[in-house]
Amino acid sequence: MERKEDPKCSCAEVVDDSSKDEFQELLQTLEHRMNWDGQGLVKYKGFWLLQLLFRPSLSAHNNFRAKATDVILSTMPKSGTTWLKALTFSIANRNVFPIDQTPLLTSTPHMLVPFLEFDVYWEQENPNLENIPCPRIFATHMPFEILPDSIHESDCRIIYICRNPLDQFVSHRLFFLENKIEKEADPLDIDEAFNMFCQGIHPCGPFWDHMLGYWNAHLENPRKVLFIKYEDLKEDITSQVKKIAEFMGFPFSQEEEEQGLIDQISGLCSFESLSNLAVNKTGNLKGIVENSTFFRKGQVGDWTNYLTPAMVERIKKLMDSKFGNSGLTFKI
Numbered sequence: 543m544e545r546k547e548d549p550k551c552s553c554a555e556v557v558d559d560s561s562k563d564e565f566q567e568l569l570q571t572l573e574h575r576m577n578w579d580g581q582g583l584v585k586y587k588g589f590w591l592l593q594l595l596f597r598p599s600l601s602a603h604n605n606f607r608a609k610a611t612d613v614i615l616s617t618m619p620k621s622g623t624t625w626l627k628a629l630t631f632s633i634a635n636r637n638v639f640p641i642d643q644t645p646l647l648t649s650t651p652h653m654l655v656p657f658l659e660f661d662v663y664w665e666q667e668n669p670n671l672e673n674i675p676c677p678r679i680f681a682t683h684m685p686f687e688i689l690p691d692s693i694h695e696s697d698c699r700i701i702y703i704c705r706n707p708l709d710q711f712v713s714h715r716l717f718f719l720e721n722k723i724e725k726e727a728d729p730l731d732i733d734e735a736f737n738m739f740c741q742g743i744h745p746c747g748p749f750w751d752h753m754l755g756y757w758n759a760h761l762e763n764p765r766k767v768l769f770i771k772y773e774d775l776k777e778d779i780t781s782q783v784k785k786i787a788e789f790m791g792f793p794f795s796q797e798e799e800e801q802g803l804i805d806q807i808s809g810l811c812s813f814e815s816l817s818n819l820a821v822n823k824t825g826n827l828k829g830i831v832e833n834s835t836f837f838r839k840g841q842v843g844d845w846t847n848y849l850t851p852a853m854v855e856r857i858k859k860l861m862d863s864k865f866g867n868s869g870l871t872f873k874i
């Protein structure tokens with residue numbers, strides 16, 4: 543579908559400039575820690591990244607050439623990535639596939655919208671992405687500061703979805719207890735995992751720096767970075783879908799609104815709808831994570847079932863001190 547403005551869809555040349563040796567050398571200079579579930583973390587430019595994703599993240603950083611029409615979905619893990627993928631795919635392709643024939647019925651949102659680090663650059667250092675039809679939609683968990691330069695420099699757009707840290711922590715913990723990546727590791731208990739979270743030692747952490755990177759970029763250039771919250775999507779999906787579509791350059795026409803297209807897309811992408819599709823109930827991603835584990839409860843406030851009042855108090859204080867007067871707040 544055409545964007546409602548000059549997209550300047552420029553295709554830059556493909557450059558391959560990193561080598562395995564350089565990567566190994568860099569890896570040796572970095573601080574390493576173990577996540578509570580035994581996965582390796584490396585500290586890069588102030589952020590703890592999963593070692594599993596570090597090499598593909600660097601490949602993406604070195605080789606990804608953004609186009610002005612690209613849409614980049616950025617998230618901390620477990621903040622609503624799957625939901626945002628389904629929504630943006632549906633918005634961008636609504637004239638290609640009628641709702642009752644959408645590929646979302648037979649493919650998971652993760653198959654339709656690939657991660658830069660987990661999919662696109664997972665096996666290849668510099669794959670050819672030129673033949674993917676525009677608008678290309680990619681997802682990433684990379685912090686704003688580590689995004690490929692071409693994402694910063696091109697006119698592509700970034701949508702960041704953020705979730706209150708308490709639900710994000712709980713969702714993340716349960717996801718990795720379910721998908722045991724390090725089979726031999728004995729996971730630390732929730733108190734220790736929470737302690738690490740509050741120290742910022744967790745995948746993509748510190749969470750406050752990840753969030754503030756995108757928040758400040760959004761304040762600086764709201765046309766470049768849309769900042770949305772999981773909780774706001776839950777509260778009023780219709781206005782959020784309209785906002786996302788406008789930001790992507792594919793606003794809904796009055797006729798589409800009157801036909802109920804926004805409601806149809808919201809309904810299709812709802813937790814109830816997606817989690818009941820066979821494709822999302824079975825199978826796995828790369829043999830590493832089960833598709834079904836991307837759909838757990840899909841609620842706001844499930845943290846009340848897992849965290850003690852002392853933990854909540856600690857996070858609240860942390861958020862107050864880290865977010866300060868940035869304007870970023872969560873209803874807790």
Ligand code: A3P
Pocket residue numbers: 617618619620621622623624625709712713714716811812813814816836837838839840841844
């Ligand atoms: P819970 O574990 O709290 O249920 P991500 O997609 O970033 O991995 O985040 C996963 C979280 O989003 C999980 O939260 C999951 O249940 C929830 N989720 C997945 N699809 C959703 C949807 N369509 N609507 C609302 N929440 C969804």
